[in-house]
Amino acid sequence: MQIRICRLYGKRDIRIETDEVGDPQPGEVLVQMGAGGICGSDLHYYQDGGFGPIRVREPIILGHEIAGTIVAVGAAVTSLRAGDRVAVNPSRPCGHCRYCRDGKFQHCLEMRFLGSAMRFPHEQGGFRGHMLVAAPQCLPIADEVPIGEAACSEPLAVCVHAANRAGDIRGRKVLVTGAGPIGALCVAVAAHRGASEIVVTDLQDATLAIAEKMGATRTINVAKDANAMDEYFKDKGYFDLAFECSAAPSAIHTAISALSPLGRLVQVGVAGEVPVPLNLIVSKEIELLGTHRFHSEFAQAVDLINSRSIDVSPMITATYALEDALAAFEAAGDRTRSVKVQLAF
Secondary structure, X not given: OEEEEEEEEEOOEEEEXXXXXXXXXXXXXXXXXXXXXXXXXXXXXXXXXXXXXEEOOOOEEOOOEEEEEEEEEOOOOOOOOOOOEEEEOOEEOOOOOHHHHOOOHHHOOXXXXXXXXXXXXXXXXXXEOEEEEEHHHEEEOOOOOOHHXXXXXXXXXXXXXXXXXXXXXXXXXXXXXOOOHHHHHHHHHHHHOOOOEEEEEEOOHHHHHHHHHHOOOEEEEOOOOOOOOHHHHHHHOOEEEEEEOOOOHHHHHHHHHHEEEEEEXXXXXXXXXXXXXXXXXXXXXXXXXXOOOOOOHHHHHHHHHHOOOOOOHHHEEEEEEHHHHHHHHHHHOOOOOOOEEEEEO
16 A cells, blocks of 8 residues: 655655555554654754754654554454554563563663654654554544544653652642643643642743643743742742753753752653752752653553543644645744644544
């Protein structure tokens, strides 16, 4: 079968091409893609040709936030059938390295992740009309769930894992720094888990408006009101928990300053080396926790969307046809108007 694909050749070099896809082999299904979200990593590949030491070294099909409809199943697949609408888990741990044996699958030494240039040859992603997928990676979505919302399962899983790292959130005062897609979903998860207060900071009114729809009790544009956070710095801090989703040094400093003694900072945003106020971490006994991807949380995220327990729809700010992928990537990089931009197939 001939299909359309969205392939990146290098910095700002996206081409819509055609390719062939075969029949599913035993244990595989053929998925007709319905929607795919443009992630921050996809943007880095497009805007900069990579991020950190990870560079695009060969043409790559991007996309790992994907959902679609099964059109054929291979032999030995009994849990799925043609016509099933599914969210696709892009994470494929090996299952046999020492971390997988210890149940730490997100730290697999041989991890394969759709649309990633970490390894060579690169792992090709889901921005294509049809794709062969291992059946266990596909989780059915409810009939009433729009395919675009199902494609948000992967970023939601990232935030569910971050919340699991944070511990009990019920009744807690929560700060979220950075109101991009991950920040917005951290807000939604914190609200779902019973946070008593959720304050969100960002530099853009448009993203903060989305955070409010996702459950924020207060939003602060720190670019317009640099002193608005001062009230939260008094008496050694105010918040019990912070999700830092920007990786900006100023936001990290703000989060640590606003946490009360024995508070917990979950660092979700990723960057290179950044300055950290160790004196505040030590003097206030702040717990600093990293969070990386997900494993079982993907199924939890699908359940949250299927049950309508979390509404991800406010964060989907635009959807573009595959042939308009270039415009979609440009829009996704414009934070004055976009949170989550998706491709429709």
